[in-house]
Amino acid sequence: MSDAETTYVREVEIPNKAGLHARPVMQFVDLASRFKSQVVVINVTRAGGERVDGKSAMQMMLLEATKGCTLRIATDGPDAQAAADALAELVCHGFGVHPESASE
Amino acid sequence: MKLSELIHGPSIIADLQATDRNGVIRELTESLAEHGAIQQEHVETVVRATIAREKSGSTGFGKGVAVPHVKHACVEKMVATIGRSSHGVDFAALDRSPVYTVVMLLSPQDAQDDHLAAMEKVFRCLQRETYRRFLRQSETREAIVDLISEVDDAPSS
Numbered sequence: 001m002s003d004a005e006t007t008y009v010r011e012v013e014i015p016n017k018a019g020l021h022a023r024p025v026m027q028f029v030d031l032a033s034r035f036k037s038q039v040v041v042i043n044v045t046r047a048g049g050e051r052v053d054g055k056s057a058m059q060m061m062l063l064e065a066t067k068g069c070t071l072r073i074a075t076d077g078p079d080a081q082a083a084a085d086a087l088a089e090l091v092c093h094g095f096g097v098h099p100e101s102a103s104e
Numbered sequence: 105m106k107l108s109e110l111i112h113g114p115s116i117i118a119d120l121q122a123t124d125r126n127g128v129i130r131e132l133t134e135s136l137a138e139h140g141a142i143q144q145e146h147v148e149t150v151v152r153a154t155i156a157r158e159k160s161g162s163t164g165f166g167k168g169v170a171v172p173h174v175k176h177a178c179v180e181k182m183v184a185t186i187g188r189s190s191h192g193v194d195f196a197a198l199d200r201s202p203v204y205t206v207v208m209l210l211s212p213q214d215a216q217d218d219h220l221a222a223m224e225k226v227f228r229c230l231q232r233e234t235y236r237r238f239l240r241q242s243e244t245r246e247a248i249v250d251l252i253s254e255v256d257d258a259p260s261s
Contacts, residue, residue: 018216022171022223023161026198057165057198061227066217 007076008084011044013068016094020065024095029057031090037077039087045069054087106256107225111207113249114139115185118242120206125195129154129172132187132208141185142210146178150210164197168240169230173209175219182218184209184226186248188239204240205230229255 014020020028032039032054039054043063052059054073065071071091075083090096115135122128133151137144153174157163164170170193185208192202207226211219229235235255242248 019220021216021220022163022165022173026161029198056231058167058169058227058231061165061223062231064220064224066220 006080007074008080009072009074010084010088011070011072012088012091013070014065014091015067017067019067019069020060020063020071022061024091025057025060027095028087028090029055029060031086032083035075035077035079035083035086037075037080037083039083040074040076042072042074043069044072105221105225107229108249108252108256110182110209110222110225111184111186111252112136112139112141113245113252115141116245116248117185117187118245118248120187120189120193123189123191123193125158125170125172125193126151126155128187128189128193128206129158129208132185132206135187136183136185136208136210141183142179149178150174150176154208154210158195162196162198164195164199164201164203165227165230166197166199166201167236168192168201168204169207169236170195170197170203170205171207171209171223171226171230173211173219173223175211175213175215177213179210179212182209182211182215182222184222186239188242188248205236 040051041054043049043065073087122131130151136142137147153176157174163172187206195203
């Protein structure tokens with residue numbers, strides 16, 4: 001751990017109707033894995049929301065993040081700020097909104 | 105929701121014959137119909153929709169596990185089944201590894217939240233290395249059914 005490493009925290013609401021289902025999870029993990037920083041995600045809307053690894057698709061599915069839930073994305077490492085911003089933006093924009101994501 | 109209530113025991117296949125993704129999806133869908141979990145007339149629709157879903161993004165979550173799924177109007181009640189492949193199937197998984205355990209999940213069209221709850225239940229089990237290993241080693245349908253009851257009875261992690 002160097003002194004340059006910092007933790008960033010962003011909170012974002014799930015905007016899309018289908019919630020954080022498989023395809024958005026894959027997009028999230030794919031993006032998170034491009035950063036060196038550790039990524040921890042919590043669904044703060046659920047009581048006792050557990051901390052999961054934002055780079056693990058299986059763990060991300062445990063968040064059960066339905067539309068309207070708030071995710072706390074905490075990043076820690078050399079590119080923490082860029083990671084937190086990019087991931088928050090992905091969630092905010094509804095994961096690029098697939099045309100069929102409502103019916104999937 | 106219990107895993108044993110979600111997973112339709114009679115349609116579980118302990119030794120998948122199909123060796124490719126689309127074949128596995130068809131084999132599991134036909135088993136669900138054969139054992140009365142879905143209507144026979146919906147088999148083609150479900151197979152097509154599930155493959156289309158898979159093409160829009162793999163459900164191979166890594167570590168030998170895939171969860172092909174679809175939300176469709178022809179599905180009346182959420183239902184899932186499990187297929188075990190001894191040879192491994194290419195699902196274009198996240199980690200490129202072959203898939204040995206396939207959990208197929210069918211949900212009604214507008215069951216967004218129930219669908220996520222079911223996925224949570226499935227991955228609560230599959231994220232554990234022990235359960236993945238047991239599933240992969242289960243050579244009979246009964247062994248898989250037993251394992252699911254065991255998961256339900258185990259204290260949640």
